[in-house]
Amino acid sequence: MQALQEQARKLLEDQTVKVVIGYAPGSDEERARALFVRTPQQAEQLIFDQRCRQNLATYLLKPEVKALGRPAVVAGVATLRTILQYAVENQLQDQAVVALAVDGNGQVTTLSTFSQIEEYLATCPRGLTPEQEQELARIEQMSREERWAFWSQQLSRCLKCYACRAACPLCYCARCITEVNQPQWIPVAADPFGNLEWNVVRAMHLAGRCVDCGSCREACPEDIPIDLLNRLLARETLTHFGAAPGYSLRREYALAVFRPDDKEDFIR
């Protein structure tokens, strides 16, 4: 933690960055909130521990944050992957952001170019944790009727608050399909059809792009396991198309490219 504060102070003092986006203690013991550090003195408020799960890269594309000047961002693996995915999607320019990568031991690495982030990520473990695998497998082992019952029950709690969208660093479209009302694709009301459609759309639009930060699940006030949908599609796009978003600058968006010999077994 001290190393992080020290590094943040240094970056602000020598004017390398104008703002450090990090975490500060939240409203209770279990929460952390985002903190925008703009003076070297404020750097001592920064923390980094188990509570710091929000993906701070979400702020990088906001016009009001861009207006603050060059930012540094406190980053775990998911946040670093987000930055590379932004690069692939032409949303960030190289060296526009400094990443303060913090690993499990509190070691801080300052990464100021995309290729440095790429090299750093190459050393990080990839793939799902055994718990994540199990959570997916538990649903996949159900019969179709059970799966439908499970998800109908889960999605019936959806309030259509779009907190998942707000928390997601890759849901950055200026005009989301939910706002399109001529025609109204996704019903405004939180009804079973609209809830299903919204969650399918969200998952589909993130297929092959999701960096598995889990911010959507964290943000959901109803604790619907929506991250499972993203994780499933991350696994499928990896198996079918070799998509590994956020690990490489050269990787293209899996659903925007194709191979003539893509394999499927259901088209008649």
Place this chain on the structure above:
Amino acid sequence: MAESAVVEAANRTAATSAFEPRIVAFVCNWCTYAGADLTGTSRIRYATNVRVLRLPCTGRIDFMLILQAFGQGADGVMVSGCHPGDCHYTAGNFHARRRWIVFRELLDFLGVDVRRICFSWVSAAEGAKWADLVNQFVQEIRALGPYREFPRRLPQLKPAEVC
């Protein structure tokens, strides 16, 4: 009195008549639509349960169209276009194929009955294949019965009704 007699008669008809699947087909303009046209001009008789909707290309067939069809009461949905390599726009069907692979996995994971979606390639020369495919799919949906568990889309105001 008269009204209840009408309702009664309607109920009687519904109870006695067999289930007729309602199927929506999203097809591409260049291959499957032309193929279905050929089925007609070849005087091939096939099931009348399918409503064909023509789109420029399978690449244009957004997955939301499929959800909307189910949400508005379809029992089955067909999606069909040019064979790989034959796309009028060179690569629309290759992109569509990738999307279908992902979309189908997602629906299956959610417990949506993916047997009710028929993806196919039907060229402009395959009028007979289209007839066989529709007949086959109607039979499959008839066996599965009406898709009652899928949530219906709530009725929307028509533009003229919105002030």
